[in-house]
Amino acid sequence: MELENMPVEGRAERKKKETRRKIVAVAIGLIERQGFNNTTMEQIANDADIARKTLYNHFPVKEAIVEEYVREISRGLAQGTFDTLDKLPDIRSRLLAALDKAYEWVEINPELTGICLGYRLKNMSKGSGYSDGETGTQSIMAEIIRKGQLAGEIRRDVSVTLLVAQIDIMRGVVVMDWLKDPSRFELRPQMANIVDLFLYGAIDREGAQ
Known part of the structure; x- marks a missing residue:
């Protein structure tokens, strides 16, 4: 496939993927430090510096x-x-x-x-x-x-x-x-x-x- 014919990932899609990766990294870091049961969605949102609504838009639980x-x-x-x-x-x-x-x-x-x-x-x-x-x-x-x-x-x-x-x-x-x-x-x-x-x-x- 020619390089110029390859689909280009849009800015919004890249940002969405970056946010998901950030959420996962922050959440796993919290879980490893304090355990799964002691980690809340609110903590994850706060540490990832995103709104809780944004977090829930990516992950329901x-x-x-x-x-x-x-x-x-x-x-x-x-x-x-x-x-x-x-x-x-x-x-x-x-x-x-x-x-x-x-x-x-x-x-x-x-x-x-x-x-x-x-x-x-x-x-x-x-x-x-x-x-x-x-x-x-x-x-x-x-x-x-x-x-x-x-x-x-x-x-x-x-x-x-x-x-x-x-x-x-x-x-x-x-x-x-x-x-x-x-x-x-x-x-x-x-x-x-x-x-x-x-x-x-x-x-x-x-x-x-």
Whole structure:
């Protein structure tokens, strides 16, 4: 595409994005210092130097701010993995790499993860979608599965969308269980088990031999 033909972002749109980024940065800073429950929307507006109405125009509740922050983290981690996909030999190693990187961050940030997942589940139960589309982890899993189908590593008669949804459900259940008591098991090894369950099913392959 010629540079002169590329769409130019308007000043109002740039300002809107800058304000959202500022809100997220201020809110996460407050939450990290004093905790989520002790942080109010009024504090966020004051520290961001914006009117409360402006804050609510961008985010209806503080959970939505955390969700956007986690989504941006997810996109950044996914991009880092995208750059290494072609260096990995098969679909299993690619899925393991993608999920290991994502859940390394989750293990360090259980509170933010729980807030984000709770907000998403609440919206899903109301039938609400996400205007920002898929998360970074979902996008990279879709690309990995697509590559796997093209290489003949994974069945092609099931859509990429459905396969991503399947692994999404499995990993979501594990994370919610882990969040109840992170000391009970290590999250990343369990995610490796989820990859094997997704690819090979529940059959005991060693016992079946």
